Amino acid sequence: MSKKVLLGNEAIARGAYEAGCHVAAAYPGTPSTEILETIARDYRDIKSQWSPNEKVALEVVAGASIAGARALAAMKHVGLNVAADPLFTFSYTGVNGGMVIINADDPGAWSSQNEQDNRHFARAAKVPMIEPSGPAEAKEFVKLAFDISEQFDRPVIVRITTRIAHSQEIVELGEKKDVPVREFIRDPKKYVMIPAHARPRHKFIEEQLVKLKEYSNKSDLNRIEKGTTRRGIICNGVAYNYVKEVCPDDWVLKIGFIWPLPDDMIREFAGLVDEIIVVEELDPFIEEYVKAMGIKVRGKDIVPLLGELTPEIVDEALNKNRPLNSVPDYRNEIPGRPPQLCPGCPHAFVFEVLKKLDLHVNGDIGCYTLGVLPPYSAMHSQGCMGASIGMNLGFEKAHGPEMAAKSIAVIGDSTFIHSGITALIDLVYNKGTGTVLILDNRITAMTGHQDNPSTGKTLMGEDAYEIDLEQLVRAVGVKRVITVDPKNIEEFEKVVREEIAVREPSVIISLRKCVLIKN
Amino acid sequence: MKNVIFAGVGGQGVILASKILMEAAKNAGYGIKESEVHGMAQRGGSVDCHVRYGEKVYSPLIGKGHADYIVSLEILESMRKLDYLALDGTLIVSIEQINPAPVTVGTMKYPADLEEWIKSNVKNYKIVNTENAVKEVGSRKAMNIVMLGVLSKYLEFSMAEWETAIKNTVKDKFFDMNMKAFNAGRAF
Ligand SMILES: Cc1ncc(C[n+]2csc(CCOP(=O)(O)OP(=O)(O)O)c2C)c(N)n1
Ligand code: SF4
Numbered sequence: 001m002s003k004k005v006l007l008g009n010e011a012i013a014r015g016a017y018e019a020g021c022h023v024a025a026a027y028p029g030t031p032s033t034e035i036l037e038t039i040a041r042d043y044r045d046i047k048s049q050w051s052p053n054e055k056v057a058l059e060v061v062a063g064a065s066i067a068g069a070r071a072l073a074a075m076k077h078v079g080l081n082v083a084a085d086p087l088f089t090f091s092y093t094g095v096n097g098g099m100v101i102i103n104a105d106d107p108g109a110w111s112s113q114n115e116q117d118n119r120h121f122a123r124a125a126k127v128p129m130i131e132p133s134g135p136a137e138a139k140e141f142v143k144l145a146f147d148i149s150e151q152f153d154r155p156v157i158v159r160i161t162t163r164i165a166h167s168q169e170i171v172e173l174g175e176k177k178d179v180p181v182r183e184f185i186r187d188p189k190k191y192v193m194i195p196a197h198a199r200p201r202h203k204f205i206e207e208q209l210v211k212l213k214e215y216s217n218k219s220d221l222n223r224i225e226k227g228t229t230r231r232g233i234i235c236n237g238v239a240y241n242y243v244k245e246v247c248p249d250d251w252v253l254k255i256g257f258i259w260p261l262p263d264d265m266i267r268e269f270a271g272l273v274d275e276i277i278v279v280e281e282l283d284p285f286i287e288e289y290v291k292a293m294g295i296k297v298r299g300k301d302i303v304p305l306l307g308e309l310t311p312e313i314v315d316e317a318l319n320k321n322r323p324l325n326s327v328p329d330y331r332n333e334i335p336g337r338p339p340q341l342c343p344g345c346p347h348a349f350v351f352e353v354l355k356k357l358d359l360h361v362n363g364d365i366g367c368y369t370l371g372v373l374p375p376y377s378a379m380h381s382q383g384c385m386g387a388s389i390g391m392n393l394g395f396e397k398a399h400g401p402e403m404a405a406k407s408i409a410v411i412g413d414s415t416f417i418h419s420g421i422t423a424l425i426d427l428v429y430n431k432g433t434g435t436v437l438i439l440d441n442r443i444t445a446m447t448g449h450q451d452n453p454s455t456g457k458t459l460m461g462e463d464a465y466e467i468d469l470e471q472l473v474r475a476v477g478v479k480r481v482i483t484v485d486p487k488n489i490e491e492f493e494k495v496v497r498e499e500i501a502v503r504e505p506s507v508i509i510s511l512r513k514c515v516l517i518k519n
Numbered sequence: 520m521k522n523v524i525f526a527g528v529g530g531q532g533v534i535l536a537s538k539i540l541m542e543a544a545k546n547a548g549y550g551i552k553e554s555e556v557h558g559m560a561q562r563g564g565s566v567d568c569h570v571r572y573g574e575k576v577y578s579p580l581i582g583k584g585h586a587d588y589i590v591s592l593e594i595l596e597s598m599r600k601l602d603y604l605a606l607d608g609t610l611i612v613s614i615e616q617i618n619p620a621p622v623t624v625g626t627m628k629y630p631a632d633l634e635e636w637i638k639s640n641v642k643n644y645k646i647v648n649t650e651n652a653v654k655e656v657g658s659r660k661a662m663n664i665v666m667l668g669v670l671s672k673y674l675e676f677s678m679a680e681w682e683t684a685i686k687n688t689v690k691d692k693f694f695d696m697n698m699k700a701f702n703a704g705r706a707f
Contacts, residue, residue, distance in 0.1 A: 003545070005538075005541050005542065005545055005551060005553075007555075030557055030558030030559070031557060031558065033557075034557075110556070110558060110559070111557070111558030111559040134552070134579070163554060163579060163580070166554065166555050166556065166557050167552060167553055167554040167555070167579035168541060168551070168552070168553040168554075168555070168579075169550075169551055169552050169553070169576075169579070170545055170550065170551055238578075238579065240577075241552075241577035241578040241579065242577075242578050242580075244577040244578075245577045245578045245582075246582075310580055310582065310583075311578050311580055311581070311582030311583075311585075312582045312583045312584070315582060327601050327602075327604050327606065327640060327641055327642070328601075328640055329601060329602060330598040330601060330630075330633075330636060330640075332630055333627075334595060334598050334599060334630065335595070335619045335620075335621040335622050335627040335628075335629065335630075336619065336620075336621060337528065337563070337564055337565045337595075337596070337619035337620070338564060338619075338620055339529070339559050339561070339562035339563055339564035340562055340563040340564075340620055341562070342562065342563070367562065370562070373620070374620065374624055374626075375620075375624050446558075446559070447558070448557070448558075
C-alpha cells in the first residue's frame with residue numbers, strides 16, 4: 001500500500017472513494033470546501049456537484065441514498081443549519097445506500113460568522129455522529145460511516161473541525177471497494193413521512209439509537225489508553241492529540257463515537273481513575289452527559305469554553321502554571337494584518353460609492369463582507385447567507401419607505417442563488433420599495449473560487465446553463481433591473497442614487513469579474 | 520522531534536514551502552503533522568503553517584515556546600510568532616516588508632527597528648535579504664523556496680533528499696526554477 005501526505009479534507013475524499021461512494025454534493029464553505037474539490041479532481045467515478053445551497057445538497061444526497069447509492073454531503077457547520085430541515089426528516093426515513101454527512105465545525109471562527117458546536121445536531125436529529133482526531137483516522141471513519149449507515153439505516157454525520165480539515169499527515173491509501181448501487185424498492189411507510197408513517201418511524205429510530213449505543217460501547221472508535229497516574233482525561237477530536245502530548249502519563253478515554261456516547265465505557269473508565277477531566281472544544285457536550293450519568297467530572301471550569309484549544313491552553317488547564325519558554329515579546333504595538341480585498345477587486349469600487357453616499361448597508365457573506373473594515377467601513381449589519389435582502393426589507397418595515405431610500409441590500413452572486421432569491425420574492429410580494437445590489441463577480445470567490453449556477457460551469461468542469469440574473473430577477477416581479485460595471489464609478493454612483501430614490505423594488509447588478517479568476 | 524513554523528502573508532506561499540519539508544520528512548521515514556490556514560485570512564492576512572516531524576507526533580499545532588525554527592517570509596510577521604520560538608530556537612527571517620492595511624491607510628507606522636530588535640533579543644537568528652536571490656531566479660513568488668533553502672542548512676536532510684522532495688511536490692515545468700531558488704537560499 002502506498003502512503004501519501006494528505007490534508008484532512010483530501011483524506012475524507014479518499015475515504016469516500018475507498019468506500020465506493022457514488023454521489024457527492026456540497027455547497028462550498030471553509031473549512032469543508034476541499035472535500036468536494038478533491039473528489040472532483042481525483043476521484044472522477046464519483047458523481048460530484050456543487051449544489052446551490054446545503055439544503056439542496058443534502059436532499060440530492062438523500063435522494064441518491066434512498067435510490068440505492070452510497071452518497072456523501074459535505075458542509076461547514078452553518079451549512080448544516082441550512083440543511084437542518086432535510087436532516088431531521090431524512091433521519092426518520094433512514095437510508096437505502098449509505099448516507100454520510102461531513103460536518104466541519106470551526107472553533108475559533110477562523111473563517112465563519114459563529115463558532116457553533118454541531119454535536120448538538122446529532123443528538124437533536126437522533127443520528128449517529130463520529131469524530132476523528134486526524135486525517136488518517138478521518139479516512140477510516142468515513143468508510144466506517146458508510147457501513148454504520150447501512151447497518152443501522154441511519155444517516156451518519158462525521159464531524160471534523162478546522163484543525164482536522166486543514167492539517168496534514170501521512171495516510172495509508174487503501175483499495176476502492178466496489179459497491180453496487182442497490183435496488184430501490186418502493187416503501188412509502190419508510191420513505192413518505194406523513195404523520196401516520198412518521199410516528200412508527202420515530203419509534204424505529206429510538207430503537208436504533210439503543211442499538212447504536214451498544215455498538216458505541218463496543219466500538220474501537222472509543223478506547224481507553226492506560227496511564228500511570230490516577231487521573232483520567234476524556235477527550236475527542238483534535239484535543240486528543242494535545243492531551244497525549246502534554247499529559248502522556250494520564251489515563252485517556254478517547255471518544256470517537258460522539259453520539260450515542262458509550263455509557264458502559266465511560267463507567268468503566270470512571271472506575272479506573274480517581275479524578276476525571278473532560279477536554280473538549282466548545283460546549284460541555286460530553287461533560288454534561290457524563291455528569292448526568294452521576295459521575296463526577298471537571299471540564300469547562302478549567303478548559304476554555306470559547307475558541308479553539310491549543311497545546312499550550314490544554315497544558316495550562318491540565319498542568320497549571322508551566323512557564324512558557326519563549327523569547328520576550330516585541331515591545332511596540334505591531335500593526336495588525338486583517339484580510340483585505342485584492343488590489344483591483346470589483347467590490348472595492350462598489351464600497352467606495354456606498355461609503356460616499358453614506359447608505360445603511362445590509363450586507364451579506366462573501367469577499368464583500370470585508371467592506372465592513374477600513375478603508376470603507378461601509379457595512380452596518382449582516383448575519384447569515386442570504387439575510388441582506390430580508391433585513392433590508394425589515395428596515396423598511398420598521399421605519400417606512402423613507403428608510404428604503406437610505407439603505408441598500410448588498411449580496412454576492414453565489415449568495416443570491418444560495419438563499420437571496422426567496423427574500424427577493426418577499427420584497428416584491430410584500431410591497432417593499434428597497435434596492436438590492438447583486439455583486440456579480442462571476443464566481444464564488446470567498447471560499448476559493450468555485451463555480452456556481454451563474455458561472456456556466458459545473459464542479460466536474462462541464463458546461464452548464466448560465467443563469468441570467470437579470471431575467472431571473474425580472475421573473476419574480478422586479479421591473480427595474482440595471483446591470484452596470486462598478487469600475488465606471490460615476491455611472492455606478494448615478495445608478496445607485498436613482499434606484500434608491502424610486503419607490504419600487506429595484507435590483508442593480510454590479511457586473512465585474514473577480515481579479516483572481518484564471519483565464 | 521522538530522517543530523518548524525513558516526509565517527508570512529496570504530499569497531506568499533507558506534503552504535508550498537511546508538509541503539516540500541513534509542515530503543522530505545516523509546521520505547526520511549518520520550511521522551508528520553502539519554497545520555495550515557485556508558479561507559478568509561488568505562486574502563492578504565497573516566498566515567502560518569506549523570510542521571512537525573519525528574518518531575511519533577500527535578499535535579498538528581506547535582505549542583507556544585516549542586518551535587525549533589520560525590521561517591518568516593516577511594519581517595513584521597515574524598514578530599507575531601515570536602512567542603512560539605523556543606529559547607534555543609532559531610528565527611530565520613527575510614527583511615521583506617509588505618505593508619499591512621493599517622500602514623497603507625496611514626493609521627499606523629511600519630516599525631523601523633525590527634532588525635535591531637531581533638538582533639538584541641533573539642538568541643539565534645538569521646536575517647536575510649532575498650532581494651537579489653529572487654531577482655536572479657526571476658520570480659518574486661519563489662521567495663518561499665529561497666527561504667526553505669536557508670532553512671535546509673539547519674536540517675538533517677541531504678541535498679539529494681531535498682531535490683527529490685521538490686521534484687515530488689512542484690509541477691515539472693517549475694522544477695528548475697524552484698531548484699535555483701532553493702540553491703540561492705542555501706548560499707546565504
Ligand atoms: C450557510 C453557509 N454556507 C457557506 C458559507 C461559506 N461562504 C461564505 S461566503 C460564501 C460565498 C460567497 O460567494 P459570493 O456571494 O459570490 O461572494 P464573493 O465571495 O464571490 O464576493 C460562502 C460559500 C457560509 N458562510 N454560510
Ligand atoms: S478574491 Fe476576487 S472578489 Fe475576493 S477580494 Fe479578491 S478580487 Fe475581490
